[in-house]
Amino acid sequence: MSDAVTRRDGRDETYDEKMDRNWAELLQELRVLQTGVQILAGFLLTLPFQSRFETLxxxxxxxxxxxxxxxxxTTALILLPVSAHRRLFRKGLKDTLVASADRIAKVALAGVALLSVGTSALVFDVTAGRSAGVTVGAALLAVLLVLLVLIPNRLRHKAARD
Structure with missing residues (x-):
């Protein structure tokens, strides 16, 4: 019996090749997430050194x-799959790493979304008032739920029907 995996997209790859490709794709996604978190964290870390911070x-x-x-x-979550990979390297657990990194990436996405909402709410609260901060925070949360949860779920269900 061959260990080749044929997918709907016509790929002919072994199970190990599929796991390696999935792992590489997950790492690329985590790199993108890490950049966003670094930008937001860097912004937040500069705030206490601003004179206006004392008026919060x-x-x-x-x-x-x-x-x-x-x-x-969120930074720790994004680093977790890399840390797990280092600990489990050459143990034949690539499928476990891919499955767990997939779940971790989903939680990290939620962390980035909440961080975006919280940071935006803080900026609007400080600059335009409490009601503006709450309004923007709630609106961004709703938009991010649609973009990060509802649309991908709809795409998955559409693909399953097709």
Whole structure:
């Protein structure tokens, strides 16, 4: 019996080749996520050194600190598959790595989305007031849910029907 895997797209690859390709694709996605998190985290880390930072109220400081923690945790999540790969290298567990990295990437996407919402809400709260911050935060959360959850789910269901 051949270990070749034939897919709907006509690819003829072994199971190991498929896992290697999936792993490489996941790592590329994580690189893109990491850049976004680094930009947002860098922005957040500069704020305490601005003179206006001292005027933040308790809510704004809590939102700021929550965003910093979220940025650190999201960064750790994005690094987790690489760390796991280093620990499990040459153990014949590529399928386990790919499956777990897939789940981790989905959680990291949620972290990036929440970080984008939280950072935008903070900026609007400080510059345009509390109601603007809450409104923008809620609107961005709704838009990101559509873009990151609903549309991909719809595409998956459409592909399953076709």
């Amino acid at each position: 109220d308790d809510f704004q400081i809590a939102l700021y600190l929550g965003n910093v923690v979220l940025a650190a945790l």
